[in-house]
Amino acid sequence: MLQSVPVLTLCFLAGFVGCSLRIAIVGGGISGTSTAYFLNEILGARVDVTLFEGSKIGGRLSTISVEGCEYETGGAVIHEKNKYATDLAVKMGLTKMRDDSSSSEVLGLYANNEIIFVSSKFSWFNNIKFLWRYGFDVVRLQQFTDNMLKSFDNVYDVQDKNNSYECLDGLMSAIDPVFLKYMDVSTFDGFKEDGFSSEIINELIQGTLKVNYGQTTSVHRFVGSVSIAGAGATLFSLEGGNKLLPQKLLAASKAKLINSFVKEIGQRGKEFTVKTEFNGTSSESQFDYVIISTPLTVDPARKNKIQFTGHLADIAVPGNYWTTVCTIVKGDINPHFFGYKSAQDVPDLVISVTDSFFNSISTINPVKSGQSCGTVWKVFSRKRLTDVEINTLFQSVKFVQHIDWLAYPHYDVKQHSYNFTLSDGLYYTNALEWAASAIEMDIIGARNVALLLKKKIENYGNISVDEARFSTSSIAHDEV
Ligand SMILES: Cc1cc2nc3c(=O)[nH]c(=O)nc-3n(C[C@H](O)[C@H](O)[C@H](O)COP(=O)(O)OP(=O)(O)OC[C@H]3O[C@@H](n4cnc5c(N)ncnc54)[C@H](O)[C@@H]3O)c2cc1C
Known part of the structure; x- marks a missing residue:
């Protein structure tokens, strides 16, 4: 030797x-x-x-073609603070497309068969609307998210120093020991202990979890916090598809x-x-x-x-992994289902914050900027939508396709x-x-x-x- x-x-x-x-x-x-x-x-x-x-x-980064345009069906948006995805995209010569749903698009929260909250296109009015409904908790939630994102940035230093970990707990603890604690408590209990109102937890926080992970505030607080981080942030996707x-x-x-x-x-x-x-x-x-x-x-x-x-x-x-079904529909939304007279009034993104046959429904843009192929909707649900459910959500349907995902872990604490x-x-x-x-x-x-x-x-x-x-x-x- x-x-x-x-x-x-x-x-x-x-x-x-x-x-x-x-x-x-x-x-x-x-x-x-x-x-x-x-x-x-x-x-x-x-x-x-x-x-x-x-x-x-x-x-799970995949697209579907609908009458000449392609749409994301899996991982669709990236947070502007995600350093690796951002840097790698640049290195690979890919172009970012801004996701407008993060700013000017209108959000509707749906609970027990009715829309209970609608945001505004205009940011100044939006702030007032959120403050009116959730009070100072909205500001505290934003502060919480900013602090969490700042702590999360440690991961880049940790890895730049070539530190590596054999287990999940080791890595999480190296980023910030508090993140390990977040994994031991449910999102609901964690935010409640911090004095947030049940209303903001059951509506806004639950809403982000329903659309991002198909799950509720019973999931651990770390994933709950990651889910919230996307709300109101600048998000992007990649030109041509992620x-x-x-x-x-x-x-x-x-x-x-x-x-x-x-x-x-x-x-x-x-x-x-x-x-x-x-x-x-x-x-x-x-x-x-x-x-x-x-x-x-x-x-x-x-x-x-x-x-x-x-x-x-x-x-x-x-x-186990959680099943989420993504249904892509080209058709005309049924405004009456949401309590509106005109399709124009239906929010761009509606999230059901209570049990329903759908988790969220939103208009989506093609993966290539400048393309337009009419209004296409993405519905996330726990199970495949039946024809009756599709015909409840839409007045007319030209194209429907279901994609069954074993999407993300079934989170607990x-x-x-x-x-x-x-x-x-x-x-x-x-x-x-x-x-x-x-x-x-x-x-x-x-x-x-x-x-x-x-x-x-x-x-x-x-x-x-x-x-x-x-x-x-x-x-x-x-x-x-
Ligand atoms: C509906 C949905 C929406 C999402 N939205 C977002 C989002 O907006 N933003 C975000 O950041 N993340 C999002 N995610 C999460 C993100 O898409 C995933 O975390 C990520 O794409 C997972 O990548 P992966 O490479 O770990 O796993 P996968 O993408 O699942 O890749 C695993 C690959 O392994 C292959 N494979 C499996 N078994 C074998 C085998 N035996 N032999 C050879 N190959 C095999 C599979 O074919 C697959 O291509 C979303 C996920 C889903 C499902």
Whole structure:
């Protein structure tokens, strides 16, 4: 071993062809593609990355075509303070499109079969309307959100210092220890303890949760707070569709793309075996490290589940994902359902804050600016809308399509048992979704895993690649 060190160290550090560590990424959504991008950025030629995606690159960033225009059906908006998504979009040459729903569009809150609150197009009047209904709590909520966003910014410093964490709690605590506490209390209880009125919690806060996560204020306060952060903020989407970001990241990462679903992951010796299937053809390949970038919960509705075999068989990710159905409708809204005489009066976004067959309904714009294909609506609901429900919401319908999403975790409180490291050499970027599911969070989870891998590999910095490949435990640099 001593004899081999100098040559192999040189090989390892320089990343000569043939010296690279083989890394598999499973999943080509924003998590998997940003992981590939960061691995290339951080480790360059020292790694040889293969990304497996059985469906389309983008995953939950996806669009649908309606009579010549495309519309977002999954992750649609990005907060202006989301540094990674913003910076990566710029680096990938993508253009931001402002989301007008965050400013001038009219919001209606719907409860128990009627509209109970309508905002205004005009910001000065809007402020008065919100203050009138919710009092000073509106200002306090804004202050809370500003402070939270400021604390959240710590994550960028933490990661710029190359710090990485094996588990969700470690990362959350490094960003701000209070965020861990927020995960232990429901959104309702947390805001109530801080003296917010039941009215603002049950209406405004619940409204943001219904539209963003399909859930109620029983979810933990961290995800509740992330949900509120989008309200009234400047939001954007990417010209041409948000799915362009994962597509471009993958291209920039230089990772090899294999268009197959991974069926099985096992380990023979220290090497991972990844079995895939595409169009009935199976194949198998070997890797030094594997990164899972797709949710691993065993929801009955989840297709393409990965089976772990051998000593990995006991890997289990608890919890379930929440089903949200996105229904895209081109048609004429029924104003009478909302208590209006004219369609012009129906707010641009209506959120049902109590139990209803729909969570939200809003007009949406095509992903390309300047395009116009008539009024298209997006309805979010827990279950598929029936024909009767569609005909209740709309007077006439020209186009309807349902997209069933296993959309985001089914949140509760005290959901801490999520790890970025599933086993030695096997990583899981989506652990962070249990704090809050969002494009930026996925990119943060991806960078955390890339940094974990960097730490792992660099701890092997002065041993051979083969030793790095076949060593099970992390060896500190100064211990070798
Ligand atoms: C309706 C909806 C609205 C949303 N709105 C917003 C929003 O406005 N803003 C925001 O920031 N976030 C939003 N989100 C959340 C955001 O879209 C997700 O957090 C993000 O897109 C998840 O990315 P991911 O890469 O982690 O997972 P996915 O996008 O789910 O990617 C996983 C990929 O893995 C692939 N895969 C699965 N199993 C296998 C296998 N066995 N082998 C190979 N490949 C496999 C899948 O095909 C998929 O492409 C929304 C989500 C939904 C569903």
